[in-house]
Amino acid sequence: MGLLIDGTWHDQWYTSENGEFVREHAQYRNWVTADGQPGLSGDGGFAAESGRYHLFVSLACPWAHRTLIFRLLKDLEKHIGVTVVDPKMLKHGWTFSEVSQDNPIANIQYLYQLYIHVKPDYTGRVTVPVLWDKQRNMIVSNESSEIIRMFNSAFDAITGNDLDFYPEVLRNEIDAINEVVYRDFNNGVYRAGFATEQSAYEKAYNQVFARLDKIDNILSKCRYLAGDQLTEADWRLFTTLIRFDSVYYSHFKLNKQRIEDYPNLSNYLRALYQMPGIASTTNFGHIKTHYYYSHSMINPTRIVPKGPEIDYTRPHNRG
Numbered sequence: 001m002g003l004l005i006d007g008t009w010h011d012q013w014y015t016s017e018n019g020e021f022v023r024e025h026a027q028y029r030n031w032v033t034a035d036g037q038p039g040l041s042g043d044g045g046f047a048a049e050s051g052r053y054h055l056f057v058s059l060a061c062p063w064a065h066r067t068l069i070f071r072l073l074k075d076l077e078k079h080i081g082v083t084v085v086d087p088k089m090l091k092h093g094w095t096f097s098e099v100s101q102d103n104p105i106a107n108i109q110y111l112y113q114l115y116i117h118v119k120p121d122y123t124g125r126v127t128v129p130v131l132w133d134k135q136r137n138m139i140v141s142n143e144s145s146e147i148i149r150m151f152n153s154a155f156d157a158i159t160g161n162d163l164d165f166y167p168e169v170l171r172n173e174i175d176a177i178n179e180v181v182y183r184d185f186n187n188g189v190y191r192a193g194f195a196t197e198q199s200a201y202e203k204a205y206n207q208v209f210a211r212l213d214k215i216d217n218i219l220s221k222c223r224y225l226a227g228d229q230l231t232e233a234d235w236r237l238f239t240t241l242i243r244f245d246s247v248y249y250s251h252f253k254l255n256k257q258r259i260e261d262y263p264n265l266s267n268y269l270r271a272l273y274q275m276p277g278i279a280s281t282t283n284f285g286h287i288k289t290h291y292y293y294s295h296s297m298i299n300p301t302r303i304v305p306k307g308p309e310i311d312y313t314r315p316h317n318r319g
């Protein structure tokens with residue numbers, strides 16, 4: 001695990017402020033749009049086209065998982081290729097274990113090489129997901145929350161799929177849910193797991209479980225987070241929920257209770273998992289191997305636990 005400083009790779013763990021993990025902002029923020037006009041940030045010139053864009057993901061990563069789910073839900077699999085990195089993120093960071101024919105750049109072994117291909121003096125962390133433009137040979141975006149918005153609508157004319165997970169009328173509500181779910185849960189689990197001081201860990205732990213209690217309560221009254229309709233907010237929650245009992249509960253010391261122990265959340269999680277295709281985007285082998293093996297600072301023996309044995313395909317009560 002490491003980062004690039006002026007284009008040179010350094011193998012180094014996260015730095016923290018008062019024992020608190022602080023996530024770096026993504027640096028590539030261009031948008032693919034239907035007609036190539038600029039999006040909410042960055043430059044224009046990234047028109048939606050079949051076969052032009054490629055995703056680099058880790059199947060372990062909850063942020064990358066969002067993009068795979070949207071690629072599936074929006075019928076983009078034929079139009080956007082994928083390269084999956086090795087689950088073990090070791091001293092060179094994310095690594096390509098096999099040479100994939102789909103990989104748009106020949107002969108690269110490490111994800112950081114893609115970052116310096118675009119910007120030889122890049123400084124920052126090298127993260128997945130990455131949305132790559134094969135035509136212009138550059139990174140469009142490395143921010144998952146924006147990649148899923150692009151996937152939600154930019155390619156609709158190509159795919160004919162106009163399912164909308166960010167509908168105009170629910171946008172304010174979805175944005176408000178995303179903000180607190182990101183702060184307390186999606187990123188909260190990392191703030192607990194990567195804390196290097198007791199107080200930072202306990203603060204994050206309390207936030208995680210307070211948020212889970214609130215969400216479980218919402219789900220006792222509503223089918224989905226924003227009401228009756230399945231939205232982006234649910235998928236953003238899902239990718240952290242599905243990793244919780246296998247990894248965050250033990251590896252990140254979030255052991256107050258499991259998602260399985262929440263009456264509404266556990267059923268909701270199974271309902272989402274059982275939606276067509278979603279199980280195929282979820283790889284518990286990569287998830288467990290990545291966290292337990294790569295974070296030797298947290299788990300120096302690198303032993304990957306065998307359990308838990310949870311059957312996410314068993315029935316749920318969510319209609």
Ligand SMILES: N[C@@H](CCC(=O)N[C@@H](CS)C(=O)NCC(=O)O)C(=O)O
Pocket residue numbers: 001002025026058060061062063064093125126127128129142143144145
């Ligand atoms: N803001 C980014 C965060 C992505 C991110 O942090 N990905 C993790 C994997 S789960 C990563 O690649 N970490 C490598 C590192 O920080 O060195 C997004 O949501 O796309």
